[in-house]
Amino acid sequence: MDAAAQIEPRSTALVLNDLQLAIISNSPLAPSEAEAVTRFNSAVLQCAKALTAARRVGMHVVHVRVAFSAGYAEANLHSPMMRFIREKELLLDGAPATAFDPRVEPDAAEIVITKRGVSAFSGTALDEALRARGVSAVVLGGLVAHYAVEGTAREAHDRGYRVLVLKDACASATVSRYDAAVANLAFLGEVLTTEAFLGRLGGTS
Numbered sequence: 332m333d334a335a336a337q338i339e340p341r342s343t344a345l346v347l348n349d350l351q352l353a354i355i356s357n358s359p360l361a362p363s364e365a366e367a368v369t370r371f372n373s374a375v376l377q378c379a380k381a382l383t384a385a386r387r388v389g390m391h392v393v394h395v396r397v398a399f400s401a402g403y404a405e406a407n408l409h410s411p412m413m414r415f416i417r418e419k420e421l422l423l424d425g426a427p428a429t430a431f432d433p434r435v436e437p438d439a440a441e442i443v444i445t446k447r448g449v450s451a452f453s454g455t456a457l458d459e460a461l462r463a464r465g466v467s468a469v470v471l472g473g474l475v476a477h478y479a480v481e482g483t484a485r486e487a488h489d490r491g492y493r494v495l496v497l498k499d500a501c502a503s504a505t506v507s508r509y510d511a512a513v514a515n516l517a518f519l520g521e522v523l524t525t526e527a528f529l530g531r532l533g534g535t536s
Contacts, residue, residue: 338495338531344391344442344466347378348451348473348480348501350435351396353428355474359419362504370502370509371474377500377525378472379434384529391464392441394431395451395473395483398424405447412478449482458490468493470528472500477512484519494520497528 354360355371362368385392399405399422406413416422422429424445437443444457451457461469469487471480471494480501487494496516503509516522 336531338468338470338528340385340388340390340532342465343468343470344393344461344464345381345385345470345472346393346395346451346457346483347382347435348395348471348483349397349475350375350378350394350432350473351422351428352430352432353421353426355432358421358428360416360421364504367502367504374472374474374500374502375432375434377497381470381472381497381500381525381528382435384532385470386438388532390532391461391466392437393444393451393457393460394435394437394441395444395446395457395479396429396431397446397448397479398422398429399447400424407448449478450486451479451483452486452490453482461492466492468495470495470497472497472525474502475508476501476503476516477508478503481512481515484516488519495528496520496522497525498522500525 355375356368362371403417406417408414442460444451444455446455469492471484473480484494484496498513503512513522
């Protein structure tokens, strides 16, 4: 296998973004159209496949969540999205809907990062945690493609990480936003399917 195509588990982290109940379904943040709901759930299932494979080969795993304290003092309220989240009282730390989807629940030994904005790196200890473990490559999945996944990919790129994105393990509420995000992500790193990722780990789908 070409060296550029190799995925070395010991120096790679699977980073799953915002796979929280409030973002997936039954919430003002979640998609309402049936087709979009299907796309979101399909992405979660692909994330679960990637997670199982990463655990099997001993890859580092990071689960990213977005949450706020009461009053939303940490939120950037210049942002229309953050103002909407505060207005609807969404993603409060400790609320049931802020929890991870059970299909991708973290194990006790895995890294959990709580963020307050778009990128998993911004204002968090993610970079320090990855470098302490010798991680030089990140494999990204999660919700949503044009927001958390793309934002995290951009910052990972600028911090010098090799970036891989599992295109079927992320989704957006509209196809146009998803397509635009995937096109942008291709300039930041490698975009591949979950099945291709599993194959490069010696796994099967």
